[in-house]
Amino acid sequence: APLCAQPIPPETPAQRDARMEWWRDARFGMFIHWGVYAIPGGEWEGKQYGGIAEWIMNSADIPVDDYERLASRFNPAKYAPAAWAKAAKQAGMKYVVITSKHHDGFCLFDTETTEWDVVDATPYGRDLLKPLAAACRAEGLKFCTYYSIMDWHHPAQGKSDGGRYNPSTIKPDRKQEYIKYMEQQLAELLDSCDPEVLWFDGEWPDWWTEPDGRRLYAYLRELKPTLIINNRVGKGRKGMEGLNKGDQEYVGDFGTPEQQIPATGLPGVDWESCMTMNDSWGFRRDDDNWKPTETLIRNLVDIASKGGNYLLNVGPTADGEIPKASLERLQEIGHWMAKNGESIYGTTSSPFPVEWGRCTQRQEDGKTVLYLHVFDWPADGQLTSPVVALGKGPVTASLLATGDPVQVQASDEGLLLRLPAKAPDKVDSVIKVTLP
Numbered sequence: 140a141p142l143c144a145q146p147i148p149p150e151t152p153a154q155r156d157a158r159m160e161w162w163r164d165a166r167f168g169m170f171i172h173w174g175v176y177a178i179p180g181g182e183w184e185g186k187q188y189g190g191i192a193e194w195i196m197n198s199a200d201i202p203v204d205d206y207e208r209l210a211s212r213f214n215p216a217k218y219a220p221a222a223w224a225k226a227a228k229q230a231g232m233k234y235v236v237i238t239s240k241h242h243d244g245f246c247l248f249d250t251e252t253t254e255w256d257v258v259d260a261t262p263y264g265r266d267l268l269k270p271l272a273a274a275c276r277a278e279g280l281k282f283c284t285y286y287s288i289m290d291w292h293h294p295a296q297g298k299s300d301g302g303r304y305n306p307s308t309i310k311p312d313r314k315q316e317y318i319k320y321m322e323q324q325l326a327e328l329l330d331s332c333d334p335e336v337l338w339f340d341g342e343w344p345d346w347w348t349e350p351d352g353r354r355l356y357a358y359l360r361e362l363k364p365t366l367i368i369n370n371r372v373g374k375g376r377k378g379m380e381g382l383n384k385g386d387q388e389y390v391g392d393f394g395t396p397e398q399q400i401p402a403t404g405l406p407g408v409d410w411e412s413c414m415t416m417n418d419s420w421g422f423r424r425d426d427d428n429w430k431p432t433e434t435l436i437r438n439l440v441d442i443a444s445k446g447g448n449y450l451l452n453v454g455p456t457a458d459g460e461i462p463k464a465s466l467e468r469l470q471e472i473g474h475w476m477a478k479n480g481e482s483i484y485g486t487t488s489s490p491f492p493v494e495w496g497r498c499t500q501r502q503e504d505g506k507t508v509l510y511l512h513v514f515d516w517p518a519d520g521q522l523t524s525p526v527v528a529l530g531k532g533p534v535t536a537s538l539l540a541t542g543d544p545v546q547v548q549a550s551d552e553g554l555l556l557r558l559p560a561k562a563p564d565k566v567d568s569v570i571k572v573t574l575p
């Protein structure tokens with residue numbers, strides 16, 4: 140049985156498939172962590188805080204009043220939503236998920252619920268999400284938003300006297316008020332930006348319960364029936380592994396592994412691994428631990444071969460720029476995707492493990508198409524692959540990037556492919572095999 144819960148309101152499996160279709164086909168999206176934490180960029184009062192820079196309010200134990208002063212310096216003159224959307228599109232991404240409110244409670248959209256938003260608290264004074272939503276749609280990308288349930292600024296959780304946040308509590312007599320606050324913010328966000336996914340986070344404090352999550356899920360699906368909502372809306376998530384705990388059903392449409400890729404996919408379970416390119420989600424000035432493009436492409440392939448999506452993060456600066464190291468990697472991924480995207484989009488997980496790389500597949504005109512992703516090119520030019528079932532007729536194979544034919548011998552024992560001596564692509568050469 141799927142680990143993700145029966146959605147509310149109830150829907151048939153076919154209705155659920157229709158709702159999830161674009162998301163399952165997309166396979167690759169951009170995560171954007173942006174907020175006033177980009178100003179300190181991991182540094183507070185001369186001290187560097189390693190790790191995740193969007194947590195600085197917590198890591199540096201910054202009182203609410205001091206943290207609030209950051210907003211008066213937030214004026215992203217170089218913000219270019221059209222350029223951000225273009226960068227995602229060119230990389231081969233199909234959707235964008237941006238922080239509408241992270242744990243610091245700061246809203247990147249206009250809200251009547253608080254002055255702690257970009258419109259009221261910053262010299263910039265304009266909604267940041269509306270123009271990005273429009274730019275994404277103009278590029279044919281789905282626009283989606285992240286929202287943190289935990290809120291270090293709201294007086295029900297933060298300390299209203301300007302003091303420090305207590306990370307796991309809410310004032311019990313103010314919980315309903317805070318839930319109303321979230322509901323109103325999310326209604327405003329749906330109204331102004333119409334996101335296709337709501338990506339919750341910060342659900343782990345004990346005061347937030349599975350029934351709270353189910354009510355919020357139902358409320359949002361009623362406002363927008365096609366909405367897709369991750370499993371962090373409720374309490375199903377099993378730590379950073381991200382898929383649901385196996386003991387019961389939980390609310391949410393997909394699992395959320397964080398900074399990791401499951402060892403195997405699970406049939407019938409939708410999931411998305413979110414990962415950074417360096418070590419931090421939010422911009423961190425001293426974070427140079429960039430993963431090579433090769434790793435990012437192979438992560439995407441690994442995830443697709445297990446039936447998941449890859450949500451790859453960028454952390455723009457307070458000025459509004461995506462770091463150059465991120466843009467370079469997006470561009471390089473885009474070059475690979477332009478030639479090999481067919482082996483990713485709309486594919487399903489591998490029917491079998493292979494030792495030289497990964498495999499994805501799709502059905503085309505009633506035939507099975509296998510995409511053999513060769514990470515380790517054979518020195519003798521001979522590659523073998525298992526095969527599930529062969530019908531009558533010829534097996535054909537070609538190099539996906541060029542269309543060059545590849546010699547293939549097929550039997551029920553498997554495929555034997557004769558390859559050129561040198562790998563056409565040292566990251567991942569994809570061989571497309573059409574089975575009868």
Ligand code: H79
Pocket residue numbers: 190191193194197198340397413420
């Ligand atoms: O939004 C991103 C992160 O801010 C958030 N989820 C992703 C998508 C996230 N929440 N928790 N974590 C990431 C990992 C938790 C790390 C912590 Fe810590 C260890 C929190 C407290 C101890 C890092 C180290 C922050 C403070 C000290």
